[in-house]
Amino acid sequence: MINVTIDEKTIQVPEGTTVLKAAKMAGAEIPTLCDHPYLTPYGGCRLCLVEVQGSRTLQPACTLPVSNNMVVSTSTEKVKSARKFILTLIFSERNHFCPFCQLSGGDCELQNAAYREGMTHWQLQPNWTPYPVDASHPYFILDNNRCILCRRCVRACGELVGNFTLGFEERGSLSMLIADLGSTPLGESSCISCGSCVQVCPTGAIIDRQSAYKGHVTQVDTTSSFCIGCSIGCGITVAARDNQLVRIEGDWEAAVNGGVLCKVGRFYPMDERRERITTPLVRKDGALKQATWEEALAHIVGQIKPLTGQKETGIAALASTRLPAEALVNFKKLFVDHLKSGMVTTLEEGFSTAPAARLAEKMGKSFEGDLNTLDSSDCILVAGIDLVQDHEVAGFFIKRAQPHGTKLILVDAKVNSLEVAADAVIKPEAGNMTVALDNLSKKAGSPEMIAAADLLAKAQHPVFVFGNGLGETELQALINLAASVNGVVIGMKGGANSLVASQLQLDAPFKLNGHKAAFVALGDDFSTQKFEDELKNVPFLVVQTAYRSPLFDSASVVLPVENWAEIEGHYLNLEGRLQETHPSLQAPQGVYSNALAIETLASALGFDVKGDWKAELAARTPAVALVA
Amino acid sequence: MGKPKISSDWLAGCAGCHMSLLDIDERIIQVAELADLRATPITDLKAPDESGVDVGILEGGVNNSANEEVAHRMRSRCTLLVALGDCAVFGGVPAMRNFFTLEESLRRAYVETESTDSEGKIPDDPELAIPQRVRALSEVVPVDIFVPGCPPDANTIFYVLSELAQGRRPEITGDKLDWH
Numbered sequence: 001m002i003n004v005t006i007d008e009k010t011i012q013v014p015e016g017t018t019v020l021k022a023a024k025m026a027g028a029e030i031p032t033l034c035d036h037p038y039l040t041p042y043g044g045c046r047l048c049l050v051e052v053q054g055s056r057t058l059q060p061a062c063t064l065p066v067s068n069n070m071v072v073s074t075s076t077e078k079v080k081s082a083r084k085f086i087l088t089l090i091f092s093e094r095n096h097f098c099p100f101c102q103l104s105g106g107d108c109e110l111q112n113a114a115y116r117e118g119m120t121h122w123q124l125q126p127n128w129t130p131y132p133v134d135a136s137h138p139y140f141i142l143d144n145n146r147c148i149l150c151r152r153c154v155r156a157c158g159e160l161v162g163n164f165t166l167g168f169e170e171r172g173s174l175s176m177l178i179a180d181l182g183s184t185p186l187g188e189s190s191c192i193s194c195g196s197c198v199q200v201c202p203t204g205a206i207i208d209r210q211s212a213y214k215g216h217v218t219q220v221d222t223t224s225s226f227c228i229g230c231s232i233g234c235g236i237t238v239a240a241r242d243n244q245l246v247r248i249e250g251d252w253e254a255a256v257n258g259g260v261l262c263k264v265g266r267f268y269p270m271d272e273r274r275e276r277i278t279t280p281l282v283r284k285d286g287a288l289k290q291a292t293w294e295e296a297l298a299h300i301v302g303q304i305k306p307l308t309g310q311k312e313t314g315i316a317a318l319a320s321t322r323l324p325a326e327a328l329v330n331f332k333k334l335f336v337d338h339l340k341s342g343m344v345t346t347l348e349e350g351f352s353t354a355p356a357a358r359l360a361e362k363m364g365k366s367f368e369g370d371l372n373t374l375d376s377s378d379c380i381l382v383a384g385i386d387l388v389q390d391h392e393v394a395g396f397f398i399k400r401a402q403p404h405g406t407k408l409i410l411v412d413a414k415v416n417s418l419e420v421a422a423d424a425v426i427k428p429e430a431g432n433m434t435v436a437l438d439n440l441s442k443k444a445g446s447p448e449m450i451a452a453a454d455l456l457a458k459a460q461h462p463v464f465v466f467g468n469g470l471g472e473t474e475l476q477a478l479i480n481l482a483a484s485v486n487g488v489v490i491g492m493k494g495g496a497n498s499l500v501a502s503q504l505q506l507d508a509p510f511k512l513n514g515h516k517a518a519f520v521a522l523g524d525d526f527s528t529q530k531f532e533d534e535l536k537n538v539p540f541l542v543v544q545t546a547y548r549s550p551l552f553d554s555a556s557v558v559l560p561v562e563n564w565a566e567i568e569g570h571y572l573n574l575e576g577r578l579q580e581t582h583p584s585l586q587a588p589q590g591v592y593s594n595a596l597a598i599e600t601l602a603s604a605l606g607f608d609v610k611g612d613w614k615a616e617l618a619a620r621t622p623a624v625a626l627v628a
Numbered sequence: 629m630g631k632p633k634i635s636s637d638w639l640a641g642c643a644g645c646h647m648s649l650l651d652i653d654e655r656i657i658q659v660a661e662l663a664d665l666r667a668t669p670i671t672d673l674k675a676p677d678e679s680g681v682d683v684g685i686l687e688g689g690v691n692n693s694a695n696e697e698v699a700h701r702m703r704s705r706c707t708l709l710v711a712l713g714d715c716a717v718f719g720g721v722p723a724m725r726n727f728f729t730l731e732e733s734l735r736r737a738y739v740e741t742e743s744t745d746s747e748g749k750i751p752d753d754p755e756l757a758i759p760q761r762v763r764a765l766s767e768v769v770p771v772d773i774f775v776p777g778c779p780p781d782a783n784t785i786f787y788v789l790s791e792l793a794q795g796r797r798p799e800i801t802g803d804k805l806d807w808h
Binding site for chain 1: 711714717718719720721723724726727761763764766767771774775776778800801805806807808
């Protein structure tokens with residue numbers, strides 16, 4: 001610990017602390033623009049200049065490490081006039097016109113900084129040269145006129161996402177924000193639409209098409225929740241106004257993702273175009289007609305009640321893994337325990353969880369690794385999953401670790417998008433994955449294989465990531481390989497509540513056997529062609545859904561339920577982290593929660609599904625270890 | 629000493645700042661009690677007294693030779709000059725045309741707009757003011773007090789007027805500082 005005096009207050013800070021951080025600890029507020037708490041200090045805007053005793057010139061607080069007995073002043077006249085001058089220069093460098101910028105009025109860090117310094121006007125006029133605007137991207141627009149060259153977006157793209165799409169060309173006042181070295185418009189570039197650049201931009205230079213002009217930070221209600229796009233369970237902050245979505249951002253405080261999101265979490269939910277269902281529908285005279293819950297439930301009871309106990313040919317039931325744990329537990333209790341159906345599973349049919357669950361049962365222990373180990377790993381082996389196509393955020397963690405020297409080994413029979421970035425690529429022929437993994441632990445086989453095995457042997461913190469491309473024996477080989485080098489194993493799984501479905505043993509392949517009825521708890525999920533075709537000939541189909549679905553063609557009854565933004569419920573992510581979503585929108589009247597809809601149906605059938613849902617998660621042996 | 633004389637005029641703006649001034653509602657009577665409201669675009673007297681006024685207020689940026697003349701006239705006849713609103717302070721929305729040549733903007737406005745018929749033509753009467761690049765007021769004449777906003781809030785305008793009417797210099801800080 002070393003001593004530092006900031007504005008006449010002496011405090012002790014760890015060596016290496018920047019003046020900016022030390023000032024915060026001492027309660028002195030230094031304005032910043034290019035600095036961002038989750039990005040490497042850059043020292044580009046100079047707004048944070050402070051006076052350091054003994055130093056000839058003013059120093060940037062964001063990049064200057066504290067030295068012992070340093071004396072810093074953060075608000076002398078000299079500092080204040082420098083700040084005003086810097087802001088004057090920034091305003092004059094480009095074309096910042098507040099009246100028609102979507103951030104003006106509280107959300108612009110540049111405008112707020114000017115207000116803080118009491119600037120009523122600009123001493124220098126704007127540049128007046130029109131700068132390039134790139135509006136080729138579907139979700140956001142790059143406007144170089146409003147850019148202050150802070151490079152937060154460039155740093156976020158590289159440091160947080162590992163994508164390195166954004167960059168600057170030219171120097172000084174000619175610096176332009178570009179994609180892929182300027183070779184292509186952003187919309188046709190290597191951009192993966194994660195939107196991290198939008199989230200960190202301090203001015204209106206990166207315009208979010210969906211939320212622009214829909215409300216300032218002070219005008220919206222924000223809710224901390226979790227994305228249910230996949231099993232990673234990223235923390236999100238949802239902004240809503242008058243019960244309408246405004247935008248979704250990554251939650252910087254979230255343990256899993258630390259602020260980053262992929263397009264599935266940030267942009268797709270904003271693009272929802274399906275028709276919302278707000279009342280139950282019952283098929284009458286060949287068409288689905290609006291009905292009350294009582295009518296709809298009575299109709300279902302009449303058809304389903306007689307099927308109780310018909311294990312093989314009675315009622316088949318399917319649920320989405322986007323449903324909260326509470327709903328999945330009710331679903332299992334109603335269809336497995338009470339109606340005694342033998343065909344109760346999820347839309348993902350256990351594809352991504354069943355082999356791991358069977359193996360865990362045999363081994364007597366579960367293996368859910370921590371995603372954060374990817375950031376500190378020096379060698380990552382990815383088997384049987386394309387982390388650019390799905391579970392993208394885990395792919396970010398790997399891509400962003402690589403510039404720090406982390407090696408990547410890919411074992412995949414299929415074409416994998418991470419191949420270009422991998423240090424070793426092993427492409428086992430179909431059915432030979434086990435052999436490949438065994439060879440890696442035996443250091444045998446092709447030169448490529450031996451090179452990969454060497455990388456693993458040298459690693460201090462190897463991590464093994466697997467997806468649904470691995471069957472039980474292949475997974476066993478992977479576990480053995482990981483054990484031989486003391487590595488962490490992370491199973492990516494599938495949907496948001498894949499792991500809950502697995503714990504509830506809702507993981508069998510879906511097969512109809514002349515079933516007389518089917519129930520699909522779709523929630524806000526999409527059905528697939530496969531299920532639409534299979535369910536077409538079931539005499540009585542009930543669909544519990546938030547939106548109109550192709551399943552309506554053959555549905556006899558439709559029950560309206562909540563979508564992701566309205567759900568208050570629990571999700572068990574791929575690490576075994578139990579997270580609770582909070583509603584950012586209020587469901588339309590007459591729409592039930594997924595759990596309540598099933599509970600209501602159960603009691604109409606004379607069953608009680610109430611009880612401790614959490615206990616059910618531990619029903620399977622071995623129970624997954626919950627992350628605290 | 630009598631009541632301070634206040635005069636105002638408008639340049640390349642939308643008149644919105646003067647509308648916001650009128651939004652001070654009945655408080656305009658208090659202002660009139662404290663100050664002598666002279667020539668304004670919304671009173672009968674149109675030009676500031678040749679003998680001079682204590683406070684001159686200008687709305688809008690400078691975008692042609694007529695604006696320039698009015699700005700110089702006001703500056704030469706007032707002691708304190710107030711730039712009222714974002715156009716006077718920064719150039720504002722009209723300044724967006726500075727990204728194009730004058731020829732391009734005139735052609736767009738008088739010939740190419742969707743509502744212009746084939747008769748459309750750029751006005752060229754020699755008596756018309758000559759269009760220029762849009763400038764903030766302070767680029768043309770020295771400004772003493774800047775009141776940004778699009779338009780400035782009526783409460784801010786009332787504060788500015790009442791301070792000036794009482795011989796004080798208004799401080800635009802805190803909630804009153806809002807560029808929009």
